[in-house]
């Protein structure tokens with residue numbers, strides 16, 4: 011909602027100039043020719059911006075051969091928003107203007123997609139303009155649906171409420187303000203049932219808040235009942251984390267730290283200072299003094315309502331090649347894709363090179379020889395100064411970068427991993443990944 015408010019404004023601005031530019035496009039054969047692109051990339055998030063630049067580095071594309079479409083004015087380093095929620099970063103330092111990131115060799119359409127027509131190798135923009143392509147990369151991310159929790163949009167927007175979320179640019183700094191202000195009472199941190207991006211983030215917000223209150227003398231993990239602040243983790247899921255190895259560690263941590271676990275509790279409404287949950291035994295209402303919400307998410311409507319989507323609304327691609335199951339010149343990775351792995355920017359570091367390689371092979375009529383193994387990662391902040399670096403692949407099987415190199419067990423929270431999360435990843439992302447020069451665990455490209 012907050013994000014889309016920005017893009018709505020952008021769309022309105024766009025509309026006001028659209029009739030004139032559309033008229034010119036139809037009148038002039040030159041500008042209509044410019045609307046055919048070898049590759050169209052839908053989305054300028056971490057996947058779109060990495061993939062488009064990696065394609066360019068192949069040296070096979072000339073001016074405007076590649077088009078990038080995104081309505082946003084800003085590109086955000088979203089993995090940093092948990093750090094903002096913990097008071098460790100300024101949100102303004104984690105964004106860059108879209109215009110500054112898109113290489114001048116690309117044709118950049120700073121607007122939304124209206125619809126896909128994959129049988130005609132064409133897409134229509136929201137202003138009605140049509141583009142055609144040889145290859146299409148669909149990486150617009152996932153939509154955050156604040157309105158699916160009753161009362162949430164209003165509670166988040168109210169500056170005086172104690173309801174916040176690290177999932178939006180507008181409210182990620184409100185998280186730390188509410189944590190710092192709370193002196194006593196009940197704090198609830200939620201995670202929804204269903205697919206979200208960065209499934210570890212909801213509990214990162216909690217672990218940092220817990221540590222803050224512990225240091226302030228307001229929470230004693232050994233005596234939670236006697237502490238001024240009580241902490242509950244309410245999740246729509248039956249476990250703390252989807253990967254058995256890390257779940258065992260995090261579940262033990264929850265117990266050791268005196269956090270109440272409310273499993274299969276899916277937040278459905280925020281009503282004043284009460285949170286309403288759907289549970290297998292009916293509705294449960296819990297009073298709160300601080301509420302940190304992870305909203306519900308789902309496919310963007312323009313993807314869900316297109317021939318590209320599976321029954322969940324995700325772009326239906328083969329899990330190893332990233333190629334679409336029905337349209338061989340369509341590709342997808344990242345949050346919008348059907349790839350059955352946890353949705354993170356770390357996953358994109360491994361997915362993007364596979365997509366790029368297979369797309370280029372396909373253009374030359376060659377065999378698809380790159381394969382994605384489901385690699386993803388969740389650098390899970392467990393307290394200030396410590397991170398558990400969960401890394402795994404399809405099937406929830408650990409695939410630990412440093413475990414493989416040095417025999418370190420990444421299930422143990424460490425200071426070195428904290429510095430990777432807080433300092434190294436934001437730096438390497440903003441300086442190298444957005445330029446197509448970072449391959450995650452495989453290093454610089």
Ligand code: UQ1
Pocket residue numbers: 089355356359387388389411435436438439443449450451
């Ligand atoms: C990574 O490359 C990356 O991107 C900059 C992250 O930030 C979103 C990560 O969280 C992780 C885990 C990686 C993977 C890289 C290494 C060196 C483990």
